[in-house]
Amino acid sequence: MANDLPPLISRLLAGPEDTELNDRELAVLVAWLRRPVSLQTIQQEKKRYGVSHTLREREKLLTILRFNEQKPRRDASPAPGQNKAEGDAAQSPFVFCRDGDGWFVRGFGQEGHFKDRVGFQYIAKLLAAPAGAVAMMELVGGVEGGIRVTAGDKVLDATALKSYRERLAEIKAEIEEARRDNDLGALENLTREKQSILDELKSATGLGGKGRKLGDDLNRVRSRIANALERAFRALEKGGLKKLANHFRLTISAEGKTCVYRPDARPDWSLSGLVIN
Structure with a gap:
């Protein structure tokens, strides 16, 4: 919906769910998905359109991420502006870390973003x-x-x-x-x-x-x-x-x-x- 989406994200939203990504593109996708999602925005979209476009877009990006994570990847290079620790976390099958004011959790092939508890x-x-x-x-x-x-x-x-x-x-x-x-x-x-x-x-x-x-x-x-x-x-x-x-x-x-x-x-x-x- 936004006009200032990164080129890669715009391309993924317009393309198929089985789009193959290289290591750098995958790291960019992970970095984008860990951006906080505004609950107020989601509620406003549901009230105005009957459905949240933000959540729909996010679900498609998550589907693309899961598709790419099923393939073995080696020696992933961090995306521009991403340090080695971020790159390691992006590729790790088990992640439990802070994500803004909430948490990003991954384990056993499943992942999600959660509010702080x-x-x-x-x-x-x-x-x-x-x-x-x-x-x-x-x-x-x-x-x-x-x-x-x-x-x-x-x-x-x-x-x-x-x-x-x-x-x-x-x-x-x-x-x-x-x-x-x-x-x-x-x-x-x-x-x-x-x-x-x-x-x-x-x-x-x-x-x-x-x-x-x-x-x-x-x-x-x-x-x-x-x-x-x-x-x-x-x-x-x-x-x-x-x-x-x-x-x-x-x-x-x-x-x-x-x-x-x-x-x-x-x-x-x-x-x-x-x-x-």
Whole structure:
């Protein structure tokens, strides 16, 4: 629709879906596809035309990308302006990295762009960690803030309380979406999480007004991580990455006070290179 499309993208949109690309063209296509897509634009297009032309164009480009990825490629050269890390990520079969304010994920021949979620941040930390293990308190504190890792400290502070309240607002919107989609499983999980957060906020100061201690709340933190991860897995499934979601469900678990990622055969994950600041 835009007149300022790169020549390659214009040619691909006008051509067949089985267009063969060289390594440099493939890298340019990947770089174009990882550009953030405006939800507002998509909604405006649907309201005006009844369909989003942006999404249609993107789906065609993704089809061309999948067609070319089925062929073995060696020694791919980065596109102009693309560094080696970006070129490596473009060719890697397993990618989990930042993409603007969201995430680009690829695995088991499937890929997609996703909005930011706490669960995605947890997964990224586990994939990057030595031996795939991160202490639960460190995992939650490092991602969400407001939770200290020193035994005896209070579990909640102002930042954590703010995080809880923001999550309640998100849950309200997600519950409405689940009801529209008649997704009873998601509705049940969201309702349970909402009640858990409300209970947490209600009892945040403990009995007699004294703050609860971190050591008393490991089970709550474990539940918090599990809920966030499950939301991330469901997002992957909804985005077409069912195999990867199942892979994470089978390989991410809690061991004592630690969260671990331990597959039998660890994929070679590319965790950077497609980041857009």
